[in-house]
Amino acid sequence: MSKSPGHQKWPDHKVQEKHLDQSIQVSINGEAVADSSDVIQVDEDQHPLRYYFSRSDVSMDKLERSDTTTKCPFKGTAHYYHLNLGGQVLEDAVWTYEEPYEEHSALKDRLAFYDDKFQEIHIAPGPKA
Known part of the structure; x- marks a missing residue:
């Protein structure tokens, strides 16, 4: 890993990570796609809060790899x-x-959802694990 050029x-520029001590769920149209008590919340300047889930807590069978990539000067590619979904x-x-860049190595291989891009996505605290 290398240092973040950003x-x-x-x-x-603030990019703060925080492990949450509660269960977080992602459901779309009532269908659960992630449920975890191992979630990292990222609070970045000029961005909405994001939640990064361990892959083991995401329904990976519902995901299909895209060819899309983007470059963040703070976190990496x-x-x-x-x-x-059906x-x-x-x-x-x-x-x-x-x-990821070394400043954000805790995000490695975790998954985040565009809860603001798709109105169908709802992230809410779930029951304590």
């Missing part, structure tokens, strides 16, 4: 997945950092 260039495909609805 943090070096803009040292005042994001790789995307389409989310397949014939409905939400394109590039999920992303992961497989080789």
Whole structure:
């Protein structure tokens, strides 16, 4: 892993990670796609809160790898997945950092959902695990 060029260039830009001590669920149209008590919340300047889930707590059978990638100067290269729900495909609805910059190594291989991009996605606290 290498150092983040974003943090070096803009040292005042905040990207804070916090392990949550509660269960978080992602459901779309009533169908659960993630449920975990191992979630990292990321609070980044000028972005909505994001929740990063361990792959073992996500319904990976509903994900299909996309060719889409984006580059974040703070976290690294994001790789995307389409989310397949009973014939409905939400394109590039999920992303992961497989080789994040060292400042965000805790996000490695975790999955996050575009809860603001697709109104069908609802993230809410679940019951205590």
